[in-house]
Amino acid sequence: MNAIKVAAYHESAHIVISHYFGFSSEYVRLNRNGDGEYKIDFGEFADIAAPMMIMDICPELFSQLSSHYKNISNDKVSGLAKQICYILISGGIAENIAYLGKNFTGRTDVQLAGPDLTRASAIAQHFSIDLDKEMNNLYEAIREDQLWIHIEQLATTLLASDTMYLSREEICQSLNKSGFREFLLIK
Secondary structure (H helix, E strand, O other): OOHHHHHHHHHHHHHHHHHHOOOEEEEEEEOOOOOEEEEEEOHHHHHHHHHHHHOOOOHHHHHHHHOOOOOOOHHHHHHHHHHHHHHHHHHHHHHHHHHHOOOOOOOOOOOOOHHHHHHHHHHHHHOOOOHHHHHHHHHHHHHOHHHHHHHHHHHHHHHHOOOOEEEHHHHHHHHHHOOHHHHHHHO
16 A cells, blocks of 8 residues: 555544544645645634644643643543544554454554654543553444444545645535434434
């Protein structure tokens, strides 16, 4: 599988999982070198979520963010942190499934590296999230048809785009084509 196709699955998983949690995506883009990028709209939680998603994680980050979430319950902040971990690790999981197939029956360790894992690990450590357990849970969920078909549809749409860029509207159209809205109604 070539780097651009892998990146399409990676970025699509980030988008699908963010939409699963009720967030929207402003865009997703692939570069010819196999890198990708996306931007999630976290709505009312943007002041907390966006820094966790894009900054290099360090202890000072959490102390700076604490002023933003003083008026939000600890349960909501912890839940948001867990959702962000899922969003971050979903890309590496989708890559693994794309390589091995969703019906792979052997044992595999999901390979995560780089900024996604660094951020998810720091968030998990700060909020006492068992990242290994959550990674295994998400792996099992993504490889099921109920989620995988939406990741695959979005990746296909992204790869078919001449510009390898999808706007918010194009992302929604692709997810609607795969029945994502209906899926959310029955979850």
